[in-house]
Ligand SMILES: Nc1ncnc2c1ncn2[C@@H]1O[C@H](COP(=O)(O)OP(=O)(O)OP(=O)(O)O)[C@@H](O)[C@H]1O
């Protein structure tokens with residue numbers, strides 16, 4: 210993390226409630242250019258909620274955003290895309306009954322004379338997968354016949370095809386084996402080398418220390434810790450996640 | 466780390482994909498249709514004749530127009546049980562206006578407009594009130610059917626030959642106009658579902674509406690539109706039926722839902738959404754039409770025809786669940 214550069218994206222006082230559940234409380238977070246942020250926290254800590262607010266799926270109850278220093282509104286998925294934010298959702302958000310190419314270009318289908326240009330879509334999808342070194346039987350097969358890892362690959366390809374410079378990955382390696390996880394981390398590394406910023410959610414703490422430049426911990430919807438990965442070890446992270454270590458921001462445990 | 470594409474490589478999945486992803490629905494339907502035609506041809510000398518085929522075509526044309534709408538709603542993950550009732554209301558409205566002295570063309574168009582109002586009711590209940598479409602359209606089925614009785618006082622409206630008679634009774638080059646209308650809408654629908662972006666969204670929404678919302682597809686608006694479109698198609702069917710008989714009955718097409726659902730499900734449309742095609746529906750319509758026609762030709766008694774219909778519906782639904790449960794994962 211380089212303190213001198215202007216942040217790509219800032220969030221201030223972001224809060225979100227679902228009925229009685231306060232999923233996020235006053236979260237402040239900056240995303241620096243070209244950094245990999247490991248976003249950690251227990252189940253239900255609010256990680257996915259934060260991701261979905263940034264990708265326009267949920268609307269924050271409160272909070273301000275800036276992109277490159279300018280105020281920005283995220284009212285829907287279209288706004289997020291326009292801000293250069295691309296997302297791989299925890300549940301992958303794939304249409305199982307549709308072909309790989311359809312899934313990769315869902316919502317951004319290439320058109321010709323106002324009609325769907327299937328041929329261009331399939332050709333683009335093939336090129337994209339080849340450039341990413343992703344091997345699938347064909348871009349014409351339905352997602353439902355793919356393995357868990359292949360599905361994840363499709364979801365990641367979709368986000369990369371959007372071409373934003375902020376990539377949100379919600380547990381992208383949850384369904385993957387060791388080698389495939391390695392490949393995703395490799396992919397994350399090369400994205401960073403291209404100057405993109407990545408927010409990576411995962412429960413695998415030893416892995417995240419390997420790929421992330423910065424560790425952010427959410428606990429019970431609050432920002433609990435934010436540190437350079439190089440300065441901390443796994444025990445500290447566990448302490449923050451479980452609440453054994455106090456918040457770095459003076460956040461208090463919720464009254465049970 | 467190798468740079469070769471070891472990533473996500475999985476030969477087993479490739480083979481699974483190769484075989485599972487071949488869709489046998491359409492070839493299976495064509496084969497079924499051919500076998501049925503051979504069978505009934507052997508049973509009755511009248512089966513293989515142009516006039517009999519035109520009979521079959523005429524018999525499926527009105528239900529076919531409704532089936533197009535039902536197919537589209539089902540593919541997008543919705544359901545509409547009120548289709549036949551909407552047709553009855555549209556025919557009733559048009560007939561009453563003609564009966565009251567209105568010119569046939571505006572009367573028919575007002576009938577279609579009435580159908581679309583009913584479609585908007587369905588769409589609002591399902592999309593805005595977020596009520597399960599089975600319950601929602603079961604309720605509107607009763608509501609609309611009741612309306613057809615209320616406005617007509619329970620009577621048939623007899624208008625005789627009218628402006629629209631050509632639509633229901635006429636022939637063009639020896640082919641029933643109603644059949645040509647159905648095939649024309651079918652052809653347009655097939656092109657729409659395959660080549661338009663919106664048609665592709667209908668499939669995607671039926672497959673995973675959340676995924677579509679995530680990428681900014683206007684899911685609710687499109688869903689609402691499917692109920693409007695279906696109602697319009699039902700309205701067209703209702704007006705054709707009214708013109709065919711020269712009467713509008715409040716009970717028109719009562720129970721036809723069953724045949725329509727049978728054709729559509731037989732044709733490979735999934736009750737769970739996201740799957741199926743209008744071409745499959747067309748084949749399903751012909752299969753049901755051929756069976757009905759064949760049973761009449763071989764003199765099967767009417768109650769046995771009902772038994773056979775029930776069996777075919779069960780087969781259609783069983784095929785639907787087989788296609789989903791039998792193949793994957
Ligand atoms: N759509 C929703 N409706 C109601 N409550 C929700 C919704 N989404 C999230 N929540 C609640 O908000 C809280 C935070 O959920 P979130 O999914 O953000 O957690 P998470 O950190 O991603 O957890 P996990 O590691 O299990 O994925 C949880 O208590 C959850 O039950």
Ligand SMILES: [Mg+2]
Pocket residue numbers: 256257258299379
């Ligand atoms: Mg989550």
